[in-house]
Amino acid sequence: MNQPHYSTTLAPGCHWSLRLRKGIQMTLTDMSGGANIGMLFYNPDNLLERYNAPDTLKCQHTFKLTRGNCLYSDMGRIFASIVEDSLGWHETVCGNSRADQVAAIWGARDYQNDRNEWHQNGHDAFLVELAKYGLGRADLAANLNLFSKVVTDAEGKLKLVLDHSQAGSRISLRFEMDTLVLLHSCPHPLNRKAEYPASPVSISLVQAAAVSDDDYCRNFRAENQRGFANNALYHLGQG
């Protein structure tokens, strides 16, 4: 793999946003186990185009997300492909932790006393990042919860699998179009651990290899071949 163009570490309970260009590969690594990364995508050239969890799931007939899966916008295009994944399962239906829930489990967010160790929640984290681009709660779509696995039983009952992500777990996303990425490292909304989760996540950005005709994600399903065709049309005329 190429030397990272950029690397950083996101502490627990933090949030961030950045614009990534087509062809950049982002690798996220859970440094001490038990991390959760909430993530949303928007088209920076048309903020009304955004990550669409239902389309992502139904286009690939899947409830879980792992290597080979593509992450779709509501316009039939692919923001990013999951090109590497050591975990086998990331979820995208449970949404975010909220201030009142975090307060009930781990104590209220309190900057006055706790400084940046305060108990930030995923919902407010996204609202802060959305506002930086003129977006608000109406734009908050169903998000990814990377490193988190929820399963259902035959009756549809949901359960968060504890200790799913161990130290060193990693996932790599290759961006297939320019993408505004919003992310937070707040706890999964179904997490009920005794302590506010405290795993940092390292992030590295590299230039991905060109997408080949036999690319794993592109050929993972016939639907993804058509998704890549939609991206090709979107980029028609570009170099």
Added chain:
Amino acid sequence: MQTTSSRKPDQATLRQVIDAGDYYIGRVNAGQTLRILDLEGNQAADTLFYNADDPGERYSAMDTIREQGNVYLTSGSVLRSNENNPMLEIVADTCGRHDTLGGACATESNTVRYDLEKRCMHACRDSWMLAIAERPEFGIGKRDISHNINFFMNVPVTEDGGLTFEDGISAPGKYVELTAKMDVVVLISNCPQLNNPCNGYNPTAVELLVWDH
């Protein structure tokens, strides 16, 4: 869980048939009860709800399934908003299970799911786009069109993480009834999808009924 209602159609204050491929938008006040009736069976009704006074607050599938700890909707399910407030409760359901994971069909997702050249087939999201264009008084824009409920649709999640689209478990005369806990606007697309079994490959009409009590 299947439960029935004792409400009488002839006492409803509103009865409105929605043809396949059409939309309905209208207000339902707190305390009123809304029934969606599958007239001919196997018909998906793609539905969104908004706070009537503040459309930025809307139905949220993630808040709803997280708070009830279950991915399916049925009797007793409380539909929650993106502020995690209760919007409506399902008070009767003769179908037994409704989907809120699969979202609505769109011409763009149809190109991915079925064929690049199927982009011109009618789809739920186009009905919603027409609704927000024709009825601006509701204050709903494209950003507010999000992750919906598919009443009468059967999308089982498997234990190994698959998602399957099964034949509907609905039938002629099946219905779902919801009592509003706040003043809401309901936006329904009666699904025109012809490419999968969600409408039994034959989209048909549904009826909307509203009672004051």
